[in-house]
Amino acid sequence: MATDVQQEHAPTTNDGELPVLGIDRRRAGLGTVGLAGFIGVWWLAALFQPAYVLPSPAVVAEAAVAEFASGEVLIALGQSIQHWIPGTIIGTTLGVAAGVALGWSSLLDDISSPVVRTLRPVPPLALIGFAIAWFGINHAGAAFIIAIGAFWINFYASYGGVEGVSDDLLDVARSLGVDSDLALIKTVVIPAASPEIMTGIRTGIGRCWMLVVAAEIFGVPGIGRRILRASNNLQVDVVITYILVLSVMFLLVDTAYRAVQRRVLVWR
Amino acid sequence: MAMSDGGGSSVQVSGVSKQYASEQGTVQALADVNFQVDSGELVCIVGPSGCGKTTLFRILAGLEPATRGEVTLNGSVVTEPTPNMGIVFQEYHLFPWRTVRGNIAFGLEKAVGLDGTDRDQRVQQLVDLVGLAGFEDSYPKSLSGGMKQRVALARALAIDPALLLMDEPFGAVDAQTRERLQAELLDIWQETGKTILFVTHDVEEAVTLADRVVVMGRDPGQIREIVSVDLDRPRSRGDAAFGSYSEKIRSLIEN
Structure with a gap:
């Protein structure tokens, strides 16, 4: 019995992602080479440019040390996180909820489609006026801008995921006693759409880090504000320092998220 | 049985x-x-x-x-x-995010309202009935077509x-x-x-x-x-x- 068993094997990392534990040495090695090459080219280019156009890596390192030593980096990071986290969480939650609801219910979809299509092309930054009027120049205002960005990415990812859920799975669930819409959404639609939903969340997290900079344009303190101020003073080395801080933060959050995602989607 | x-x-x-x-x-x-x-x-x-x-x-x-x-x-x-009515399709239509055990238990949870050890016992009976002992914790992606169809059959039979x-x-x-x-x-x-x-x-x-x-x-x-x-x-x-x-x-x- 059951001899037609496929060879069971550990899930392979077929899309070139790192295994959960242990790092692929070859990839790590090549990555290091690429990084060193990038810094080398940067250094070379910086030799022929004044520091207010392109500072050398060494100059940036000095600026970074100074910014960290003065505590400026941690302060700015702490400020940005105070609107990044609520903005991302609120925008993601509402976006997923709206995407699932409209992807599931053609009635809701028909009702809201004109509104959705009108609002969709509005860039989050165009809403800065509203952010100031409704929330003020504070973390809540910046969180609002960030949430708008997260909302649309998650809305469309979830909407698409739900639309793609096979009718056959829903039929099977109905024949197994799931009869209400809410129960179907909970037991079939969300699990079936979870790969798309989780990819949307990941894209949204990245987009929100970018929006942190933009959302601080109107005066909310944080990394973005610091970058703008340094730009105005032609302190390019400081600008690059904070850009790197943003990159590292994104990398950390994204790596942690991917580990969670792999665990949740182990069935794929 | x-x-x-x-x-x-x-x-x-x-x-x-x-x-x-x-x-x-x-x-x-x-x-x-x-x-x-x-x-x-x-x-x-x-x-x-x-x-x-x-x-x-x-x-x-x-x-x-x-x-x-x-x-x-x-x-x-x-x-x-x-x-x-228990329905079994040609294309299995298993829930890919559930294990063999989870698929078979689906209707027991939803239609029959069975849980705890009663459910686990019933699932195990069905696993044995369709000859899938040892694969309870496998996900559908790692099963062959014949095994998937056994799971689908057990899932349909579960709700009696x-x-x-x-x-x-x-x-x-x-x-x-x-x-x-x-x-x-x-x-x-x-x-x-x-x-x-x-x-x-x-x-x-x-x-x-x-x-x-x-x-x-x-x-x-x-x-x-x-x-x-x-x-x-x-x-x-x-x-x-x-x-x-x-x-x-x-x-x-x-x-």
Whole structure:
């Protein structure tokens, strides 16, 4: 019995992602080479440019040390996180909820489609006026801008995921006693759409880090504000320092998220 | 086995017709289909592709409405999928995010409301019944076609339905696996006493399994004849009697 068993094997990392534990040495090695090459080219280019156009890596390192030593980096990071986290969480939650609801219910979809299509092309930054009027120049205002960005990415990812859920799975669930819409959404639609939903969340997290900079344009303190101020003073080395801080933060959050995602989607 | 044997039931298909509107005008997919399945009986519906047997399956399962006529299960009209009917599709349609155990337990949680150790025991019985011991924690992606279909069968049986409705369930597996699954299905049928309605295009499969074979033809999809197969089980394809049943059914289809 059951001899037609496929060879069971550990899930392979077929899309070139790192295994959960242990790092692929070859990839790590090549990555290091690429990084060193990038810094080398940067250094070379910086030799022929004044520091207010392109500072050398060494100059940036000095600026970074100074910014960290003065505590400026941690302060700015702490400020940005105070609107990044609520903005991302609120925008993601509402976006997923709206995407699932409209992807599931053609009635809701028909009702809201004109509104959705009108609002969709509005860039989050165009809403800065509203952010100031409704929330003020504070973390809540910046969180609002960030949430708008997260909302649309998650809305469309979830909407698409739900639309793609096979009718056959829903039929099977109905024949197994799931009869209400809410129960179907909970037991079939969300699990079936979870790969798309989780990819949307990941894209949204990245987009929100970018929006942190933009959302601080109107005066909310944080990394973005610091970058703008340094730009105005032609302190390019400081600008690059904070850009790197943003990159590292994104990398950390994204790596942690991917580990969670792999665990949740182990069935794929 | 702790299967309740109230699983027997009777299905009545009365005057079922189905028309589709298409670009070439109205298509008559099914024309006045009438038959009944008695409690505990194993009936196969066999016919060529395009004879409307999948449409008939979907109407039987309550997945789509008939244009005219109705299907009743134990006297009540079928209008939507119901836990009184266990459905098994050719393409398995397992829940990929659930393990073998989770798939089989699905209906127990939703339809029967069983949980805790009662549920676990029942799942284990079903795992053993379909021969998947050792694979309880595997996800569908790592199972072969034959194993997936065993899971689908166990999942449908879990809710102890009055009728097991199967649409070409062994159509997607290789020939050896198909024969083994057929033998297993007969064992399970005998063990549980379920009423089974089994759609297939494979004449030999129908003769191997069925008490009676509903033979369908196309243009329009309708019943040509209902053939009782009076052969002892297990049936051997090499038998002369088996061959003459097959031939008879084949000639009914081709006419």
